[in-house]
Amino acid sequence: MARSSDSNFFLAIVRDKTFQAREIRRVIMLTFIYLAITTALVGVFYHQMLGRLLDGMAPLLFVSEDMALANEALPTLSDVLGNWLIAMLLVNAGITIMLGIFITRRLGHPILAIKRSLREIGDGNLDVRLRESDKNEFGEIAGELTDAMRSVREQIRAARAGINQVGELEANAGNAEDINQALSECRNALDYFQIDRPSSSANDDSSSVNQKAA
Incomplete structure (x- = not known):
């Protein structure tokens, strides 16, 4: 018995121009756009926060001695925030990849298998399972x-x-x-x-x- 399955599934997702494959690619693209927007917003927020601290526009929560210590610690704080942004980017990228794999395997694979079986039936192969x-x-x-x-x-x-x-x-x-x-x-x-x-x-x-x- 022939069995309808796609060995090169991810290659079929890229090449297939049907509605189902386009929808899957759109979901993945929207996920990456969300990732980029989230990372950019967080980066802008912390950049503005550092700028306010440097310009003395932050709320006066520290005495002068503490502000001097904070100014000395700002370069280190900038490095920490940069490392934190990189870590967040990697975590979000991992989540995005897992989400994309889940969507394509749970939705795309059955749809492409059904489509392939229908194509085989149209070609005269009635021994499809x-x-x-x-x-x-x-x-x-x-x-x-x-x-x-x-x-x-x-x-x-x-x-x-x-x-x-x-x-x-x-x-x-x-x-x-x-x-x-x-x-x-x-x-x-x-x-x-x-x-x-x-x-x-x-x-x-x-x-x-x-x-x-x-």
């Missing part, structure tokens, strides 16, 4: 899709068996009743798909036309 172990909406969608494909395979198998039976009956000069029975079974299997069933909108349009004609 999706992972159903996820206890979320994607797991339910995968289960429904797997059940639908199982029903389609069973009906196609029944139609193929009916066609093979007709061929065998014709080769063995079977009677018309047996051939008609095999054709009826094949027709019943194909009627399962209901591809010619009119839509509700078409029924509404036809009923309105009939009313106008009456």
